[in-house]
Amino acid sequence: MPVSDDAEGAGPITGPLAQANRRRFLTRSAAAAGVLALDGLHGAAAADRAASAGAAAWTHEQGKPILSPPYGLPSPHEADVVRRPTDLTPTPLSSWSFTPLQDLDGIITPNGLFFERHHAGVPAISPDAHRLVIHGMVDRPLMLSMDDILRLPSVSRIHFLECSGNTLTEWKGPKEKTVQGTHGLLSCAEWTGVPLSVLAEQVGLRPGVKWMLAEGADAAVMDRSIPIAKVLDDALLVYSQNGERLRPEQGYPLRLLLPGYEGNMNIKWLRRLKFSDQPFYTREETSKYSDLMPDGKARLFTFDMEAKSVITSPSGGMRIGAPGFREIRGLAWSGRGRISRVDVSVDGGRNWQQARLQSPVLPKCLTRFRMMWNWQGGPAILQSRCIDETGYVQPTLAELVAVRGLNSVYHLNAIQSWGVAQNGEVTNVHA
Amino acid sequence: MPVSDDAEGAGPITGPLAQANRRRFLTRSAAAAGVLALDGLHGAAAADRAASAGAAAWTHEQGKPILSPPYGLPSPHEADVVRRPTDLTPTPLSSWSFTPLQDLDGIITPNGLFFERHHAGVPAISPDAHRLVIHGMVDRPLMLSMDDILRLPSVSRIHFLECSGNTLTEWKGPKEKTVQGTHGLLSCAEWTGVPLSVLAEQVGLRPGVKWMLAEGADAAVMDRSIPIAKVLDDALLVYSQNGERLRPEQGYPLRLLLPGYEGNMNIKWLRRLKFSDQPFYTREETSKYSDLMPDGKARLFTFDMEAKSVITSPSGGMRIGAPGFREIRGLAWSGRGRISRVDVSVDGGRNWQQARLQSPVLPKCLTRFRMMWNWQGGPAILQSRCIDETGYVQPTLAELVAVRGLNSVYHLNAIQSWGVAQNGEVTNVHA
Numbered sequence: 001m002p003v004s005d006d007a008e009g010a011g012p013i014t015g016p017l018a019q020a021n022r023r024r025f026l027t028r029s030a031a032a033a034g035v036l037a038l039d040g041l042h043g044a045a046a047a048d049r050a051a052s053a054g055a056a057a058w059t060h061e062q063g064k065p066i067l068s069p070p071y072g073l074p075s076p077h078e079a080d081v082v083r084r085p086t087d088l089t090p091t092p093l094s095s096w097s098f099t100p101l102q103d104l105d106g107i108i109t110p111n112g113l114f115f116e117r118h119h120a121g122v123p124a125i126s127p128d129a130h131r132l133v134i135h136g137m138v139d140r141p142l143m144l145s146m147d148d149i150l151r152l153p154s155v156s157r158i159h160f161l162e163c164s165g166n167t168l169t170e171w172k173g174p175k176e177k178t179v180q181g182t183h184g185l186l187s188c189a190e191w192t193g194v195p196l197s198v199l200a201e202q203v204g205l206r207p208g209v210k211w212m213l214a215e216g217a218d219a220a221v222m223d224r225s226i227p228i229a230k231v232l233d234d235a236l237l238v239y240s241q242n243g244e245r246l247r248p249e250q251g252y253p254l255r256l257l258l259p260g261y262e263g264n265m266n267i268k269w270l271r272r273l274k275f276s277d278q279p280f281y282t283r284e285e286t287s288k289y290s291d292l293m294p295d296g297k298a299r300l301f302t303f304d305m306e307a308k309s310v311i312t313s314p315s316g317g318m319r320i321g322a323p324g325f326r327e328i329r330g331l332a333w334s335g336r337g338r339i340s341r342v343d344v345s346v347d348g349g350r351n352w353q354q355a356r357l358q359s360p361v362l363p364k365c366l367t368r369f370r371m372m373w374n375w376q377g378g379p380a381i382l383q384s385r386c387i388d389e390t391g392y393v394q395p396t397l398a399e400l401v402a403v404r405g406l407n408s409v410y411h412l413n414a415i416q417s418w419g420v421a422q423n424g425e426v427t428n429v430h431a
Numbered sequence: 432m433p434v435s436d437d438a439e440g441a442g443p444i445t446g447p448l449a450q451a452n453r454r455r456f457l458t459r460s461a462a463a464a465g466v467l468a469l470d471g472l473h474g475a476a477a478a479d480r481a482a483s484a485g486a487a488a489w490t491h492e493q494g495k496p497i498l499s500p501p502y503g504l505p506s507p508h509e510a511d512v513v514r515r516p517t518d519l520t521p522t523p524l525s526s527w528s529f530t531p532l533q534d535l536d537g538i539i540t541p542n543g544l545f546f547e548r549h550h551a552g553v554p555a556i557s558p559d560a561h562r563l564v565i566h567g568m569v570d571r572p573l574m575l576s577m578d579d580i581l582r583l584p585s586v587s588r589i590h591f592l593e594c595s596g597n598t599l600t601e602w603k604g605p606k607e608k609t610v611q612g613t614h615g616l617l618s619c620a621e622w623t624g625v626p627l628s629v630l631a632e633q634v635g636l637r638p639g640v641k642w643m644l645a646e647g648a649d650a651a652v653m654d655r656s657i658p659i660a661k662v663l664d665d666a667l668l669v670y671s672q673n674g675e676r677l678r679p680e681q682g683y684p685l686r687l688l689l690p691g692y693e694g695n696m697n698i699k700w701l702r703r704l705k706f707s708d709q710p711f712y713t714r715e716e717t718s719k720y721s722d723l724m725p726d727g728k729a730r731l732f733t734f735d736m737e738a739k740s741v742i743t744s745p746s747g748g749m750r751i752g753a754p755g756f757r758e759i760r761g762l763a764w765s766g767r768g769r770i771s772r773v774d775v776s777v778d779g780g781r782n783w784q785q786a787r788l789q790s791p792v793l794p795k796c797l798t799r800f801r802m803m804w805n806w807q808g809g810p811a812i813l814q815s816r817c818i819d820e821t822g823y824v825q826p827t828l829a830e831l832v833a834v835r836g837l838n839s840v841y842h843l844n845a846i847q848s849w850g851v852a853q854n855g856e857v858t859n860v861h862a
Binding site: 061118130 | 455456487489490491492493494495496497498499501502503504505506507508509512513514515516522523524526527528534535536537538539540541542543544545547549551552553554555556557558560561578582583584585586587620621622623633648649650652670671673674675676677678679680683684700702752755756757758760789791793799801803
């Protein structure tokens with residue numbers, strides 16, 4: 001039975017979480033973890049003194065005034081929570097940066113930390129001058145301004161976006177030290193825009209249309225072919241991300257969103273859509289973004305991001321301070337629909353326990369999973385394994401390599417292992 | 432029947448939206464609104480030329496490199512999308528700033544635009560030094576560090592937060608020019624933290640506990656009494672907002688979240704929780720944040736933010752460019768649960784049409800509503816009216832004033848009217 005605690009999203013804490021809470025997490029680990037039980041201070045006066053003794057300088061002086069600044073920023077104490085670049089590319093113009101998953105909670109990625117992948121840098125586009133052309137096998141070709149697009153019927157949906165190259169360093173051995181490095185080409189946002197099915201109605205698709213080319217206005221003129229079924233299903237012309245207009249790095253003022261498809265197909269700085277009866281075989285789908293298989297043939301058009309999960313805390317580079325209870329937290333997602341179950345192992349996959357899933361569990365969206373763990377202080381190997389609503393089970397790396405071989409770069413969705421040492425240090429391991 | 436298009440959140444565009452899309456929005460308004468139909472350019476070559484003619488400077492030069500900056504910011508073209516201060520307070524230390532609702536889509540408010548209300552400025556708190564004391568009528572008083580709190584079982588939930596003073600300028604006549612001014616003390620985020628029910632289990636509530644005091648570490652030492660039923664229901668000890676740690680303005684490193692309760696009770700910079708058998712009658716709940724009624728008595732403890740809605744586009748200060756189809760968009764919310772229905776009027780409340788609700792519709796959360804409107808170019812008065820799952824219907828201002836009189840400041844949740852003039856100018860009106 002899935003432990004998707006629906007009550008969590010809708011009111012009282014009930015079900016598995018409520019039962020788990022009857023355990024005494026804090027007192028069990030009090031001495032080791034610095035929890036100071038105020039034993040003997042049951043009288044209000046003594047505890048009030050303890051509370052006000054804790055009042056620091058910030059309580060005795062006025063704080064900063066309102067609107068400092070008008071567009072707010074994180075606390076200076078969080079200055080290390082930033083995107084970090086790869087060291088694998090020769091130029092920062094065609095490169096990528098990783099989201100700090102180890103520092104994030106929930107499922108929304110703040111726009112300032114959303115991962116980046118650009119093929120020719122970030123263009124500075126004027127929204128007033130930008131145009132989208134829709135043409136090819138249509139009855140009424142159109143050229144649309146942003147104002148035209150903003151008037152059309154819109155929807156908002158929360159979806160993840162993952163680069164097909166996410167985790168690409170990990171095929172042959174543990175390489176990146178942190179989950180930011182291994183899995184940080186993954187983010188999630190609430191997107192708002194126009195369903196492409198609306199635009200298809202407006203331009204009138206001709207009989208025989210099977211593909212659509214999407215093309216960006218960046219200097220790479222990034223372009224990909226998209227099957228018409230996807231266009232008419234859930235593809236969106238997006239202008240807004242997490243409430244505000246797209247950031248420049250995410251395609252300002254207009255991008256394509258293909259929920260569940262590999263990141264590069266979600267064309268940013270979108271300037272052209274062309275309908276056709278065949279795919280366009282662009283460089284990006286013949287040379288790039290194809291997967292070389294053991295038999296020497298390449299898989300083309302590998303659109304779906306298959307089910308995948310990873311523990312984000314504890315994760316590589318962290319150090320667990322002391323034995324006792326702590327919550328294991330992670331993310332699961334599938335490009336084919338909803339996550340139906342996540343299991344967690346603390347012994348390298350020999351035993352598994354079912355994790356709680358945060359509701360609402362949305363399709364093609366990150367799902368946060370959690371499980372309390374009482375670390376006894378010995379070595380451990382932490383793993384998560386997810387199953388999506390199609391019944392697909394996230395594979396081990398050995399299972400994946402047995403099918404794909406070791407020549408392909410993209411679509412590594414295997415189970416990730418984090419080793420916990422006796423001293424609490426957490427490292428990336430293959431187990 | 433509610434028009435909550437569940438299919439919208441789960442895949443293909445079907446139902447009312449799909450039917451609506453069969454209308455020709457773009458061609459109907461093409462001449463007036465600048466949509467350039469490429470008639471006669473059905474041949475791919477001609478349209479390709481049109482598309483590449485649209486290729487601007489940004490396509491011919493490399494863009495900005497990756498990580499500029501590591502914590503990203505909005506486009507310079509969106510520089511006007513910022514919080515704006517009130518002009519009603521004598522000092523920026525005890526003041527508020529408004530969220531630019533007219534510029535936002537969906538339901539998530541970016542952290543940088545989340546509304547502010549401080550009573551003694553924003554304290555600069557060190558998370559390492561911060562402590563939360565829990566005491567009073569409990570068996571095991573505790574003093575917790577942030578590390579202690581971060582290890583505990585957590586949940587994430589998307590909830591709105593609204594100042595009880597939101598819309599306070601509008602009792603006696605239309606005052607603020609924009610929806611940012613009338614309704615901008617309203618925002619919504621995904622919050623992550625520890626259910627207070629978990630902490631209650633850990634400290635052991637004594638028989639007879641009925642209230643909890645929550646106290647902030649700011650120089651105002653902001654404090655409020657909270658009924659124990661709310662504490663054990665859905666109250667959260669929050670450290671994370673929209674994925675990342677709380678911003679300083681939102682209570683870094685720790686705040687209380689009381690879903691659906693008036694904003695000031697969601698104590699920021701939280702340092703103390705004290706359990707008792709009676710309310711504490713703090714200044715904030717006797718003098719402040721009470722409502723003077725026509726009979727001279729004051730309503731105290733008016734916790735719930737009642738159902739309310741507002742059209743955010745078109746809204747005051749905008750100008751509709753030309754007649755034709757455009758989408759009316761707005762927000763609805765209720766502190767008592769889910770929104771079940773929103774109706775929209777374009778003639779000042781004489782006729783109403785049911786709006787589409789974006790799914791998932793979550794409890795105590797903003798709900799985005801939308802309705803296509805074919806503006807013919809004449810005067811119009813736009814209104815929205817919501818109903819929540821308790822059956823409560825958002826009142827007109829006249830209905831609200833008939834009950835509350837005109838002496839009270841807070842909890843104005845009446846229907847908002849926007850007047851559209853012949854020339855397309857939109858203004859705040861009472862109708």
